[in-house]
Amino acid sequence: TSVDRTISFYDSGKSSRHPYGMEPLARVNNLDNVPMCAHWVRQPDFDMLLWGDDRGSINAFTFDDFWGGEVFNPGAGVEMGNKKLPGMRCNAPFKLHTDWVTKMRYLNHSGCLVSSSMDSTLRMLDLERKKVKWMVDEHARGVYSFDFCRTYNFIASCGVERHVMLWNPFTGRSVGALYGHSASVTEVIVSEVENQLISMSTDKVVKIWDIRSHKCLQTIVDKGVYWPENRMSAMTLDPKQRAIVTAGTKLKQWHRVTRDNVGVRPMCQAMYNSTFRQVVAGNVDGTIMVWSMDRGEAVFNFSDTHEGSQLSSMVFDNSQRRLVTAARDGTLKMWNFNNGQCLKDFTGFGNQEVSCVTYLEEGPNKFVAAAGWNCKVCMWVDGTNVHEELYNEMAGHHDDIVCIAVCAPSLLATGAYDGKLILWKLDGSIKSVLEPPDQKDKTPDQRTLEKLLYMPHRGKILAAVAVDATVYFWRIVDSTLVCTLKTELPGNAKCMDVDDSNDTLFVADTCGFIFAFDMSKCDWKQKDQIALMRQRQEQAMQPRSERSLSSSSKPKSTGQPSLKYGWQAHDQDVVSLQYMRYKEDYQMLVSASTDGRVRLWTTDGIMVGTFGQDVWQTGNPITYVNDKAYYKTDLDVPDIPSLVEPSEEDDEQASTANSDLEGEEMSEERYEMLVMEKRRADL
16 A cells, blocks of 8 residues: 555566566556555455555455456556456445554454554454444554454554553453553564564664563664664564564564573673662673562563673662663663663773773762773763763773772772772872782782772771682771781682671672671771770789780680681672662572573572572562572681781780780889880881
8 A cells, every 4th residue: 555545466476577576466546545554354255455544444345256367467567447456346435433544454253353543542343244342542642553362362552652552352441551662662563473572662672572471571672774764664573484574764684593592691790770679680792681579580681782892891870770881892881771772872981891880979970980901990970961971081000900899978999900909089089009918929810809899887998809819808097908808719709799787798709609708796997096095004004913814815806707608609600799688678699600690599598599590579488499508518618717907916016015014013104105106106
């Protein structure tokens, strides 16, 4: 059908003149109204062509059995007919809608015709009696398309609204809706063999839905540019090739690929979004997957985020409504991860790998900070521009930057491959440079800092884990190393996280293990020096017997983290680990690995399930994969890790001073002199 008021007929067979078929045979001219859509109906006695026009009427052409075979001679030219062709009978039009008819479909099992129109209605017509059985008028605006599913008995329709509506074909009552598009939905197709529904919107987005669960399985974004209108105008399904065909000014075929052919791709990172109660994960191929935290089922996904470049890092903004991704080609983008739409990109980093990215706020100002192989920290203002230009560039590292962390309210920490840690002010100046004291005893590969973690409830502590599984605890107020934890994990350390009260530290390694360390007794807050002097003066004034007794009963080292338990979470490297609190009642861990799996755990090590593979109800232990934790007891790891605290040297000096003073009473002048010496040593 065409807007020039013609209906054309083509031969679908091949010929020497048309090797691909579609040879024009005949054309009906000078129709009274513009034909907007058509539908071919096969009846036992005759065939019928139904077409809807721009006035809302249903027209019908009936054909005899010999029509087309003897009337048209291929190669003899196009047969032209005024309002009809030989062997064709015209029936009187039937007024059904008040605006143009957008689509029709004849249901053989009921003998009814379903039609949609721009008058925002969907109608079912008894074709023989010319009687309307029901009408749906719940669309706010025009209806573009619809499709019927015989297996599950529903009709899906779409229109100017941004969702797909589902109807009962017998009563016309609403049975549900599919939400997720961000633009008007122009086409909907039901694939009963695959139990899927496919919808297309005007912003060149195709979504694939599961009919049974009404969940979005996949989001396809066509990044091609069409001219003169950058939009997709039509879509169909090729069941033989198992492909979706879309059309703008050219055709594009989207082939179905089974999971076995896709293969398992290593994960890059997984994060929990408390706003939507979803887990968002990305693999190295740039595919972003969204799963429901409540049940572990897939919500939707979108792919090729960086146009072929591998994904390296990602982070949410503080509202958790937008996702920032970084790639190995130096590109950074911000997404609406609910529909896969790219909101903006950040330019100026260069073409080297971005290894870490974070989001921070200072008053009303919002920034995106990233670092990587350019050895610099780059910052962008999160404004209203589609292409954000570089705002600030901070130089200070001499090796590749591996990790980054925000130390609220106004500090930024970065760790490099050479083990150097720098605390930055947001104006670009360096507050302090921190280096572990045991760097000379390590090889260059063992010095790399893999993860930084800010713990405000432990005295504003910044924890840094190195590749050799050594965790350093720095107090950022005075840049003091307060503790060194040698975890002695089976593999190299990769990531870590801490609970919201900073009482338990979780560290994961390259062998797939996760270990929990108790830090509830660690008090690393900066002590009041005057109160400390008074306490020592009171101890010095005690009798010698009580002083020696109290010093001998006092433990040599206090406030040390201790190993609680550990378990094997994956078969390969754990590349991402995040603690979360689900609905304020349940403490969980999300882990991602290079084995391609993202799993949910309780903080006690009980496996809830694997996202996309298992189904559970978070908070209901009966639905979990395991009913208990399986701790590893055969590891070559000591029950209590080796700990080193800077305060041990002070304790040894204090014990030496006490031993020197045994056998004599301490005078006030002697005590004051010792206090002054100690203060000079501290300074």
